[in-house]
Amino acid sequence: MLSAALADGIQIAGRHGDEPIALDETFAPLVSTGKGAALPMERTPALDGVDFVTIGDRRDPIASGGLLGTVRHLLVGPARTLNHRFGDATAIAAPWHNASPTETIEADFAIVGGGIAGLSAAAAASAAGKSAVLVERTDTLGGITRYFGGIDGEASPDETITELLAGLEGKTPVTVLLRAEAFAIAGTTLRVHQVVVDGDRPTSRVVAIVARHIVIATGAMERLPVFPGNRTPGIAGALAAYMRAERYGVWPGRRALFTTPQSFAYRLALHAADAGVAVQRIVDSRLAPLSRFVDFAKAMGITLASALAPSHAEPLERNKPGLRVSFSVNMDEISHDASAIETDQLIAAGAWQPDIMLWLRAGGAAAWDETNGWLAPRGSVATLSLAGSAAGLRTNAAALASGKAAILTQLGKSAPRVVDHVIEEAFETPDAHTSVAPFRPHAKGNTYLDRGASLITRRSAETSRHGISGIAVRPVQLSLGDIAAAVDIGSMAARDAGSVAAERCALAGEITDTGWRVHPPAPATAEVPAPPVWLTGRFGDKPQVWAIASADARNFGPGCLVFTNSETSDPLKAIGIIYAAPLPGTHGGIAIMAGTPDNASLFVRDAGTAVASRLTGQLKLKS
Amino acid sequence: MASDGFDYLIVGSTPLAGLVAGLLASAHGKQVCIVGEPFSPFRLQRSLTLSVAPVTRPETLILLQRAAAEAVRLVNGWGKGLVTRVDPLFIAETPESIAALGYFRQLALALGYAVEPVADRSLAEGLILRVRDVQLLGHGRFEPALEQWLGQHGVRRLDRAEAAVSIRKDGTARITAGELAVDAARSILLDDEAILTHLPEDSRDRSLVEQPASALLLEGAKGLSAPYLAFLDRGVTLTQDGRAGVSALTSGDPATTRARLGSAAARAGALRIAGEMVFNTIATTDGAPYVGPARGGKAVVVAGLGPAAAFFAPAVARHLAGASPADEEAWFAARGATRGNLRLQAAEYAPVSA
Known part of the structure; x- marks a missing residue:
């Protein structure tokens, strides 16, 4: 759709x-x-x-x-x-968050994420003769590995995926749920919402998957670069643009501008140029980046720029396609605006953020990883494993090994070593962190922290009433990208990021009145109730229980204080307290008293009014 | 004063811990080190601190009234808006709670509080009390001012993530953090997390029990019917937090938390969950506060002061400094370690966990 x-x-x-x-x-x-x-x-x-x-x-x-x-x-x-x-x-709100499952599937393994790490895990389970359910959000398996391409000496992404798909039909075929999102996890039970086609109409179902072990291979998300107008229509993430083009053949406009802190966006630009899109420029936030893709882009005659990042974007005309994008120097705290460029589409690649939402929902911890500039999973959760990009791994080889290892370790078998060997810096400049434009409070256009539904803007994150960040006071569920951006712009301390993610990202759904009520009061009995424990010692070691009647025939509410005269109201000078309703057929109340008063006439203070009353008889408690 | 260290080590991150630490330094001239979690406005509120609570011992309400007035004066001196005036609603639905809240009403009226019953059967069946002119600590504004005040009075603040604390049986402690390695003459565990972290179960008084709790941030289109709602029998407290936000604290059985919360917030319609944190608290079996030694040790444990905990701070600081007047000392003496039936004499109403 x-x-x-x-x-x-x-x-x-x-x-x-x-x-x-x-x-x-x-x-x-x-x-x-x-x-x-x-x-x-x-x-x-x-x-x-x-x-x-x-x-x-x-x-x-x-x-x-x-x-x-x-x-x-x-x-x-x-x-x-x-x-x-x-x-x-x-x-x-997504209504399925509060829905009950209509079906339960039991399996040895539940694997969330149909990328190469998840496929590798599923194939390993299948080969070992174990039942596995593979849950994938989109309608295809293989994940995003084709976006990255292959490297020399490794199988191509297509070859890898083909081999892994064949592996799903091992000793025990894997059950695959496509268009399915695991939205909740409790222990080893996943709740999954799946869109299915029933006849000729789409519908949905909620499935519970009960597994002995769960593998989270949910991949990574691409962050939104932080600049004014960063959610202007016509701006797309590099990964999103690639997937739209690769899976659905969708590419708006005839010209495109690229901005990136990493090398893979060059590869997308090369594909776009091959397909006839006019690639106006590739703007890299890194200084003089090295990469085979940079070399290919140069060879194709694409204009390249480095150490620049987007500083502003705006529509050319209201409700019309096209946008104008400005850039500024992004180096050593220097900010200098460069010229603006008009384009049909801005492909704004961002840094990566492991998708650890399900991990957090399972009670997993997270912490800010300063080196990578992302929220990384920390610690362990019994019955859960992380694999692939969700675990913070970067390479195909590591993703494949981690998926397989997640299964084999559980089966007590020898697992492959997970080696995440990235290309040396001399040949490939490492990814930079997400670019952040200089903060200009009066800039035209909102600067959003992330693409999601929270709609938290930089302005609200940096300032709010009484100096408290808008992130703290706005009651919305945050995304991992919101938190990562808040750290990047300095409005949230890195040390808080993991705890805030666990508290503010993990849960979803609504609280509604389900009809739960406090148990109804027990019916009154004729027996004399015992004084409550919180009155123990209030009137000495040997308090007495008396029936008290008021002169005006009223019934006293619980808690009224009993005094010897009408002038006193000091609760410490009270000689008794009404603690129960009167016996049937009488009025006044039942009081706990310090002893037998000298005078049967006394006063009960009812909401500040001293009411003349008298003792009508001492009561015996049932032992 | 300890010649080469601190007189007091305060372990805790709550407003009560900070206020006691600061008062020991400022009002009683002690050298104080506080080890806790630095305040972050992004974290969910684990306490909704009000200057009054539905207590059932007159001496407790008298002490709270006096201490709260001192605390409010102190905090108001730091700046505006650090405490805000609210008219909370307390809601009792079982006969036991209705009796306790009814008694609280009479006590509070006698002590000059403006308390009135509210007839609102759509909110709950039972007894609903509104207490007027109560002070609520302003989350997010109070804590930075507190940290600044602690700094002004020379209280050494250490991040618990970076400090190692070793509490000895005699109540002294060794604190190490980076280059710092010093002793403290007395150790005070001033919040539930400090107790849970530093005292194993067999070192806690028998009256102390762990209780699950959760803090939530909710988004709702409609407002609550009052800025502060405490449902005693549902184990749910709600505060309006801005126009669309609701902060909630729940205690009791985690399996029924959402159902209880949903019933308590029914008037606000559907509430979207914007955040949740589950944690453990320390409650007392008899409902009375506990201010006494660790079992088999001399570290001081402070627990069970309830939602008004921070407003007891001036009295707690006086007690720890040995400067309490006689009536306060008697109050603390009755709320110490379990010995015979002594604590029963101080038992408070404790709602049954839903």
């Missing part, structure tokens, strides 16, 4: 304030066919003859739908926006 919408020229999810927000894989509204539950746009297949509506607040529901919408379409052309309105409140 999402790729179909993008292919149809719909680049805008809606507006946040007056800011158009790009529609993308991490920010797409729920959709519905009008029958059945809401579905995630990015996991729902577009089917012939099935109409969908998106769900959420709209800016002008009358003008954008029905007859007026049709007229508008005829007059001004197809809409580029889903026309939603995003306020400070987050978008509609």
